[in-house]
Amino acid sequence: MRQLPASTTRRRVVGSLTAALLCAAGLATPATPATPAAARETTGPAAPSPVAVDPGVRPPDGLALTPPMGFNNWNSTHCRAEFDEAMVKGIADLFVEKGLKEAGYQYVNLDDCWALPKRDANGRLVPDPARFPDGIKAVADYVHSKGLKLGIYTSAGTKTCNSAGFPGALGHERSDARQFADWGVDYLKYDNCNNQGVDAKQRYIAMRDALKAAAGSTGRPIVYSICEWGENKPWEWAADVGHLWRTTGDISDDWGSMLSIMKQNLPLAQHAGPGRWNDPDMLEVGNGGMTDTEYRTHFSMWSIMAAPLLIGSDLRKATAATFEILGNEEVIAVDQDPLGKQGEVVSSEGGRWVVAKEMKDGSRAVALFNETGSPQSVATTAKAVGLPGADAYTLRDLWQHKSYDTAGRIAATVPAHGTVLLRVAADGQWSHHPPAAELGLKGGLLVEAGKTAKVTSEVTDLGRSTAQRVSVSLGAPAGWAVRATSPSTASSLRTGRTLATSWSVTAPADARPGPYEMSLKATYRSPKGARVEQALPLTSRVVVAPPAGSSSLSGLPWLSTTNGWGPVERDTSNGEQQPGDGKPITIGGKVYAKGLGVHAESAVEYYTGAACEKVTALVGVDDEKGTKGTVAFEIWADGEKAASTGALTNAMPARELTADVTGARVVRLVATDGGDGVDSDHGDWAEARLSC
Structure with a gap:
């Protein structure tokens, strides 16, 4: 829960980690209390010994056959007084x-701070x-x-x-589990x-066994959520212990945190299934960040990853x-599909992600996700996502709630940081729907x-059927001049054909730098005469050309930033979560006055x-984290990779990185995790x- 991401000093668990390292080195063993096991159930343990466990015991059958859905208060209230009955x-x-x-939400979950600091x-x-x-039982009765x-x-x-420092359950597993069951708790x-450095498997198996015993005596099984932050790779051993397990550190209500956690969870698809779920932490939807x-995107990607949906x-x-x-x-139906498959990555080149999930009815859920700061065409095919060959397919847009036909190409121009979530089926019903079309814009806004920018809009028929009476328009803010310089209509578009329209877009001379909302719209009719309207929301940006000569990038305005922990910093290291909390940029003991401090996964666009x-x-891992860190x-x-370093560690000196960006309109600086998390x-x- 409150475990801070790996970039942050884990002050609250440093004793535990130290003990674990000493044990691993054979220099120490966990302290064993003098009191017998029975007494440890009624007295607060100082440093409990490992608990004997039975690895063959499984969680109660029939629980969490689909990912749990509900609510947890922590992300919105933390320990503030507003968290109450x-x-x-x-x-x-x-x-x-x-x-x-x-819609399927059923768990109302209390997080930390519900108890007094001491046991009775x-x-x-x-x-x-x-x-x-009124106590927890009264709250449980109300919820029930x-x-x-x-x-x-x-x-x-x-x-x-x-x-x-509220009481934990180490050494009190049996009595606490029975207390929870007596209160009517359904989820832990x-x-x-x-x-205290006790082996993770032993700690979590001990509570599993306690929950099983409590269920046996009270008749109340409890869904068991393991929250050890992925430190001990629970996806490799916890399927027989809990019903879900955290795969990452805590999520924060910002794009960089969500993106980083998503990327850590995506490769673990093979470990998920009914009653055993990868948990990339709770939803931040609606918290404002x-x-x-x-x-x-957050909700779409959690759903296609078959993640628990805890508001x-x-x-x-x-x-x-x-x-x-x-x-x-x-x-939600994608998340809750009873087949229980987690979506797998089909492609991810250049921040254009395709993730596909097999569904019980044979269809595929397909997420077209754009992690970059500008609209991108993201595309795949029915074959690539695992569908059988067919004349055509039904394509359902799960956010628009509209169905189309496609000849097999699955594509959309996806807004910056956006996701188009589709469900595609070879169901023989495609002829009942109008053809799918992709709207796109080349040249960027x-x-x-x-000054005047030249852009080209495209309307492409993806369907097996023909789009008829096609028309396209480009809307701009008041005071802007927009003019089509080539035809913006077509009598028909057959499969794979495109209506390309050239446009001149002129921003007023007094337009201030920054974003402006625009929209690309297309209308067409299906062969049966049904009218289709599609719109692609766009964000144009008034920009300032970089000065001639050589300029420090830390002194230039950027188009967008994404950072895995806290903000991108100018002329300091990344630091922690708050703006301006970095230190002098230091690589291999050498201090640099200028530059950018980032945290993987990170992207800065200019x-x-x-x-x-x-x-x-000159790039490298900052000295502020000691011997930790691997960054590429x-x-x-x-949109094309111009230069890269491969993985660099803290033990390496700064490495020079140079890229030829001649003719490029946008340059993006990317820092990844180096392939090791x-x-x-x-x-x-x-x-x-x-240099310009």
Whole structure:
């Protein structure tokens, strides 16, 4: 839960990690308390010994056959006073009132801070009377009365992760599990702080066995969520222990965090299935740190990854857009498909991702995801996603809630940070639908004030049937001049044919640098006469050309940034999560005055206006994380990789990286995890310069 990403010092668990390292080296063993095991159930353990476990015991059958769906308060409230009985009951009420229960959400889960800091005289957990004056059982009864289920939280350590130090369950597994079952708890999130160096498998198996015993005596099985942050690769051993396991550190409500976690979870598809789910952490949808486009991507990608869908925003304050995203039953159906497959990556070149998921009915869910900061055409085929050969296919857009036919090509121009989520089937019903069409724009909408940009729109018929009476238009802000310089209509488009229209777009001379909303629209008719309207939302940007000569990139305005932890920093290292908290850029003991401090996965885009020739930098892993970190650096020019380093470690000195970017309009600096996962991957673009 509160485990900080690998880039951050884990102050609350450093003792546990130290103990584990000493044990591994044969220099120490976990301390064994003098009291017998029976007494440890009623007294607070200082440093419990490993618990005997039975590896052959499995979780109760029939639980979590699809990924759990529900709510957890932590991302929106943390430990603030607003987390209380009234909030929990209010969330249960909203599940019913807003249709979320009907859509499949059922768990209302309490996170840390629900208990008092000390157990009672009998060693039992005590609900905080200020937050839960009627106790946990009364809250569970209320939630159950709504046809929903209640979840609770504790840690596989002596204390939970909160700095206040609430009681953990290490050494109290049996009594705590029985207490949860007696209260009517249906779901347990079991965290990883203050674990005293006890082996992870032993800690988590001990609670599994305790939950099984409690279920046997009370008749209440509990879904078991293992939250050890992926440190011990639980996907390799936890299928017989819990129903879901965290694969990553904690998510934050920002694009970089969500993207990094998604990339860590995607390769683990083979380990997921009914009753055993990879958990890339809770949803941030609606918390305000991302755009609605980014939140739709978040929800789409979690669904195609068959991830648990646990709402992390306060639904009492949620917007209509948030409810629309969380309540999309067609997207939820992808997540909840009973076959239980996690989507797998088909391609990911240049930040253009195709992820496909096999569905029980034989169809494929297909996510076309664009991680870059500008619209991109993302494409695949029915064959590539595993569908059988057919004359044509039905293609269903799960956000538009519209169906089309396709001859086999699956493609869309996807907005920056957006995802088009489709369901494609060889169902023989394609002729009932109009042809699919891809709208796209070549040339990009980067315009200097007072100047004219030339762009080309494209409408391409992807269908087996013919698009008729095709028309396209490009809308711009008031005061902008937009003019078609070639035909914008076509009487018909057969399969694979394109209507390409040239446009001149002129921004006013007094337009301020920044983003402006535009839209590309197309209309056409199917062979049966049905009228189809499609729109591609676009963001144009008024930009400033870089100056002639050599300029430090840290002093130039960027188009967009993505960063795996905190913001991209100018002339300092990445630091931590807050802007301006970096240190002097230092690689191999040498300090550099200028540059960019980033954290994998990271991308920084610049407008170069086809007027520049070269990017140079000294790159490496910053010294601020000691011996940790592995980062690979890349320079891209107009979507093509121009230079790269391969993986660099903290032990290596700064390496010179130079790229020829002649003629490029956009240059992108990328830092990846080096292929070994994200762990303290603080990278530096020291002395990064652009020559124009």
